[in-house]
Amino acid sequence: MKHIRDRRLAVLVSTLTLGLSVLAGSAVAHGPDPFLAGGAFGQNQALNFSWRSGAVPVAAIQTAIKAAAADVTATRGSKAATFTYATTGGNPIGYGLGATCGVNGIACFTRTAPTSFTMWLREQGHVFDWGSLKWCQSYSVPPSGCFDVETIALDEFGHVEGLGHHVNEPDESDYLDAVVQTFSHAKPQVGWNVHAFGVCDVATLQRVYDVLSWSAKYSTCNLLATTLTVAAPATVVYGGSATAVATLKVTDASAYGRLGANPLSGRVVTLQTRAPGTTTWLVAGTMTAGATAGTYARTLTLTADVQVRAVFKAPTDEGLGGSISSTATIDVGPCKVAPCPMSAPAGSQ
Amino acid sequence: MVRSAWLRRAGPGIVALGAAGMLTSTTLGARDRPWVPPDCAGDARAGGTSAQAARATSQGNVGDAPWFRLDPILDANGSLAGQRLVIGRVDGAGKRTMELPSESFAAGPFGATVLVGTDDGARSRLFVLDVVAGCAAPIDTSADVIRRATISPDGGSIVESRVERESRADQGIWRRRLDRDEPAEPLIPPIGADGRFGRTWSTEFLWTVDGRELAVQSCGENACRTRVLEPTTGALHEVDEPDLGPAVGLADGRLVSYLACRGLPCPIVAIDLSTGVRRTLAPDAGPAVVIATDDGARLVHERVVGSRTSLFTVPLDGSEGRDLGAVPAGLSLHMDANRSADGLDAAAGWVLLAPEGRMPIHGAVAPLLRHVPDGRTVAVDEVTR
Numbered sequence: 001m002k003h004i005r006d007r008r009l010a011v012l013v014s015t016l017t018l019g020l021s022v023l024a025g026s027a028v029a030h031g032p033d034p035f036l037a038g039g040a041f042g043q044n045q046a047l048n049f050s051w052r053s054g055a056v057p058v059a060a061i062q063t064a065i066k067a068a069a070a071d072v073t074a075t076r077g078s079k080a081a082t083f084t085y086a087t088t089g090g091n092p093i094g095y096g097l098g099a100t101c102g103v104n105g106i107a108c109f110t111r112t113a114p115t116s117f118t119m120w121l122r123e124q125g126h127v128f129d130w131g132s133l134k135w136c137q138s139y140s141v142p143p144s145g146c147f148d149v150e151t152i153a154l155d156e157f158g159h160v161e162g163l164g165h166h167v168n169e170p171d172e173s174d175y176l177d178a179v180v181q182t183f184s185h186a187k188p189q190v191g192w193n194v195h196a197f198g199v200c201d202v203a204t205l206q207r208v209y210d211v212l213s214w215s216a217k218y219s220t221c222n223l224l225a226t227t228l229t230v231a232a233p234a235t236v237v238y239g240g241s242a243t244a245v246a247t248l249k250v251t252d253a254s255a256y257g258r259l260g261a262n263p264l265s266g267r268v269v270t271l272q273t274r275a276p277g278t279t280t281w282l283v284a285g286t287m288t289a290g291a292t293a294g295t296y297a298r299t300l301t302l303t304a305d306v307q308v309r310a311v312f313k314a315p316t317d318e319g320l321g322g323s324i325s326s327t328a329t330i331d332v333g334p335c336k337v338a339p340c341p342m343s344a345p346a347g348s349q
Numbered sequence: 350m351v352r353s354a355w356l357r358r359a360g361p362g363i364v365a366l367g368a369a370g371m372l373t374s375t376t377l378g379a380r381d382r383p384w385v386p387p388d389c390a391g392d393a394r395a396g397g398t399s400a401q402a403a404r405a406t407s408q409g410n411v412g413d414a415p416w417f418r419l420d421p422i423l424d425a426n427g428s429l430a431g432q433r434l435v436i437g438r439v440d441g442a443g444k445r446t447m448e449l450p451s452e453s454f455a456a457g458p459f460g461a462t463v464l465v466g467t468d469d470g471a472r473s474r475l476f477v478l479d480v481v482a483g484c485a486a487p488i489d490t491s492a493d494v495i496r497r498a499t500i501s502p503d504g505g506s507i508v509e510s511r512v513e514r515e516s517r518a519d520q521g522i523w524r525r526r527l528d529r530d531e532p533a534e535p536l537i538p539p540i541g542a543d544g545r546f547g548r549t550w551s552t553e554f555l556w557t558v559d560g561r562e563l564a565v566q567s568c569g570e571n572a573c574r575t576r577v578l579e580p581t582t583g584a585l586h587e588v589d590e591p592d593l594g595p596a597v598g599l600a601d602g603r604l605v606s607y608l609a610c611r612g613l614p615c616p617i618v619a620i621d622l623s624t625g626v627r628r629t630l631a632p633d634a635g636p637a638v639v640i641a642t643d644d645g646a647r648l649v650h651e652r653v654v655g656s657r658t659s660l661f662t663v664p665l666d667g668s669e670g671r672d673l674g675a676v677p678a679g680l681s682l683h684m685d686a687n688r689s690a691d692g693l694d695a696a697a698g699w700v701l702l703a704p705e706g707r708m709p710i711h712g713a714v715a716p717l718l719r720h721v722p723d724g725r726t727v728a729v730d731e732v733t734r
Contacts, residue, residue: 037633038614038653058427096421102595102688104550104568109612110635112653123421125429127452128550129496131517138426159612165571182571182609183547 030174032203032221034164039113040208041161043079047117048086052094060137061095061121061149067195068153072161075196077219078205079212080161091116096123106133106147106184109156117160121149136187145186148193155180158201162208166200174200177221203319207257214293215266218250222319224259225251228269230310230325235333236302238340242330243299244271245290246310248323263294264320268313271298273306276329281309302332384445389484413438415458415480416708418691422448435710436463436480439693439729443480452494456554456686458694459500464488464507466495475507489533493520497552501580502560509533510552510565519549522565537578537585540567545591546574553687558600558641566596572609577622586622593618595688598639600646603665605630605639617648619665628667636682636706639665642698642721649673649700649721651682660700662721673724679714681706698722701729 041047049069051057057065062085069083076082101108107121126133136142137149158180166178175181175191178198185192197205203221211218218224232244246269252261266289272281287296287310296310307329314322415438422431432453437444452468461481467474473495475488489495493511500507506527511520519539525532540549546569555564555575566575574589575596594609603619610616614633620626631637635651635658645664652661660673660682676682683701686692691708695701695718703709703716716729 036610036612036614037616058425061427095427096423103553103566104573104595105570105611111612111614112658115656123423123429124427125451126421127429129512129517129519129552130548130550132429132451138428156612164610184570 030169030177030200030221031167032207032219033158033166033178033180033200035204035208036111036159036162036164038111038162041081041114043209045081045114047081047083047091047160048089049083049091049093049117049119050085050087050089052092052118052120055094055096055120057093057095057121061135064137064149065093065121065153068150068157071150071154071195072157072197075202076161076205076209077197077202077212077216078209080205080209083157083160091118093119093121095121104128107152107156109159111160111162113162119153119156119160121152121156134186136193142187144188147184147186150195151179151191151193152184154195154197155184158197161205163201163204166198207259210258211262213265214263217318218259218320220317220319222259223321224256224319225253225321226264226312226323227251228310228312228323228325230271230308230328232308232328232330234329235331238332238335238338239301239303240332241299241301243297244287244308244310244328244330246271246287246296246325247290248294248296248310248312250320263292264312265289265293267296267315267320269296270311270313271300271308272311273300273308276305276307284308300330302330303338304336305329305331305333382446383448386445386447386478386483386485389479389482389486413440413442413481414694415443415461415463416691416693417455417458417463417478417480418708418710419449419453419455420690421451434463434465436478438480443483445483454497455690455692456497456499457692459504462500463692464498464500466498468494473511475509488527489525491533497554499554499556499563501563502556507533508536508554508563510554519552519567522552537565537576540574540576543574543589546572546589553595555596555599555685555687558598558639558646562599564596564599564604568595571611573606575604575606577604588620588622590620593620597637597648598646598685600639600641601665605648605665607634607637614653617650619648619667630663630665630667631661636684638682638684638700640698640700640721644722647721649682651676660719660724673719673721674726676702677717677726679704680717683707683716702726 066085073082101120110118122133124135124138134146135149136146163180165182166180168174178200179194180201199219200221203219206219227249230244230246233242236242248264250259250262269287271284271287273284274281287298290297307327309327310325312323417436420433421429422433424430429451431451432449434447434449434455449467450469454466455463457463461479463478465476465478473491475498476485478485488507494514495509495511497510498507507525509523513520521535521539522537523533524536549567550570551568553566562577562579564575564577566573572591573595577586588604592609594607597605602622605619607615607617613635617631617634617637619628619630630648631650637650639646639648647662647664649662651658658676662673663670680702683703683706689707693701693708698721699718704714717726718729719726
């Protein structure tokens with residue numbers, strides 16, 4: 001079963017990759033970052049980098065690039081590839097020159113997923129039409145107009161993962177929602193020294209690479225529908241107990257990439273009940289973690305027929321929509337009024 | 350052609366060129382002692398030598414074709430301290446190294462020459478290096494900063510991009526005719542501000558493969574605007590779509606451009622300049638060039654399929670794409686001089702494969718040339734024109 005799921009996910013990722021690539025020029029403002037052409041790296045793939053021979057960054061730049069690599073691991077919120085410096089690393093990062101950077105920009109990359117990448121940062125003092133590039137790390141007191149190497153390198157690592165530039169709101173009020181930006185901000189502009197992926201970077205990383213665990217939070221830049229089902233025994237003896245089991249998943253939609261059909265553990269799911277024929281639901285209580293991922297259980301002691309449903313209220317701290325299960329009915333019987341000869345023995349619950 | 354014009358202008362400026370050369374370097378090897386070019390005007394043989402070289406490179410073996418490469422010189426703090434210009438011929442002859450100020454550029458080759466611009470913080474100077482004769486001739490100076498320049502294919506004029514020295518404000522595109530003793534004149538006005546592109550990071554020139562039209566590309570940090578000038582009529586056609594990145598080429602009424610990716614692979618599209626219709630030529634291209642062949646202009650680009658990097662070519666109408674075979678390990682497709690900061694005038698129909706996609710100064714991996722019509726690969730000095 002797992003193999004089937006893996007194959008299906010591979011197809012979904014391909015679909016997502018194509019879809020997001022197509023969106024590269026028309027992505028919705030404030031949505032997840034678009035995804036670049038060229039496919040993705042493997043989940044949690046460890047990518048080692050080293051300094052390019054003949055173009056080794058100076059110490060301060062090296063330190064900032066390594067810090068950016070650590071920022072990726074700390075803030076990816078997903079199983080995106082990780083980056084680690086190793087003297088024998090097969091992915092060179094250079095400083096000072098590089099044909100791949102073309103004529104503009106302060107840093108650039110190439111990516112050959114799932115095998116390799118390269119990265120370049122322009123040299124301190126590189127002259128553009130507007131003036132000379134200043135890296136903040138080149139100064140003891142960074143001047144206005146300098147660019148933070150760690151932020152820019154994090155942006156480039158994001159590109160290597162496959163992230164395209166975030167599409168901001170027209171007023172750029174959401175600039176901090178992504179570090180992978182079309183326009184790099186220099187000190188002291190908003191976001192000039194952000195050292196963590198933004199929620200809209202993470203949203204796409206999650207869709208492409210999946211979340212780290214079933215209880216991990218989904219980026220608030222995502223808005224994923226959820227599917228909640230509930231199962232309960234159809235009948236129970238008078239005074240007996242019935243356990244309702246709810247299953248909470250991300251809705252299985254191709255647009256969600258790897259996230260579709262993910263079980264959702266560690267969330268707050270409540271069980272509601274009502275008497276058949278009535279319309280008012282009452283909260284029976286919070287369901288506890290079930291036996292398998294994404295399941296939640298609550299046991300009821302019943303002396304009357306009851307309808308149950310599970311409710312997942314949209315959380316404010318992650319990008320999941322709320323959902324309500326369909327209704328399950330539990331009949332108490334055949335005896336419905338005490339004393340019942342077949343009732344559950346006292347203290348059996 | 351251009352040589353006869355600039356040789357008439359050769360004169361005192363050469364001393365200033367030499368003065369610009371004395372910079373310390375952490376990347377320049379001791380074996381590469383900086384070269385201060387002599388004044389071409391002072392060498393009676395220079396004109397003749399250049400003419401011979403021009404004939405050789407246009408009709409004979411490409412082995413004596415000139416090339417150049419520009420690299421930053423960094424100080425111990427990793428800061429730009431200057432630029433190293435290496436010129437030479439494919440057959441290894443005439444290799445010379447100059448040290449230039451930080452704000453410098455090189456363009457070409459144009460026949461046997463390389464056009465060089467330097468700025469010492471007070472004035473910008475343009476000069477032409479004759480790679481074969483081994484001399485230099487001044488072309489122009491300006492109180493504004495000359496950021497880039499190119500020589501028209503007919504050799505009749507120099508076209509310059511300038512910014513104001515203090516404010517770095519765009520001063521537009523200027524033209525200086527080489528057959529008249531007149532100052533440079535405005536050719537294209539400064540490009541207007543547009544928030545979709547941000548401030549201008551670079552301005553580059555691009556000639557159509559037939560040399561009839563000039564494109565001026567103004568790039569923001571990510572996206573680029575292109576103005577195409579038809580020199581005889583002065584008509585200006587602007588392409589200002591903010592999802593377009595650096596241009597790859599201009600031919601057959603089409604602008605071929607990367608999208609605004611800031612990295613590779615990246616889609617390449619062709620925009621019909623008369624209709625605006627856009628066609629995707631390569632959905633995930635690596636390094637790319639547009640070249641002339643007997644069958645018309647074609648896009649040639651790297652493409653990764655599985656673990657194999659190959660060259661792929663497609664005509665600009667998007668039809669008949671075909672594989673040109675694997676790219677040898679350690680080599681990459683050489684792009685235009687704007688992107689690679691080096692230049693080699695390969696014969697029509699050929700593309701250069703070089704280490705890091707650039708002409709090597711030293712190194713064990715030799716560059717190769719691949720013939721686009723049939724995929725044949727030969728050593729870089731084997732191709733006849």
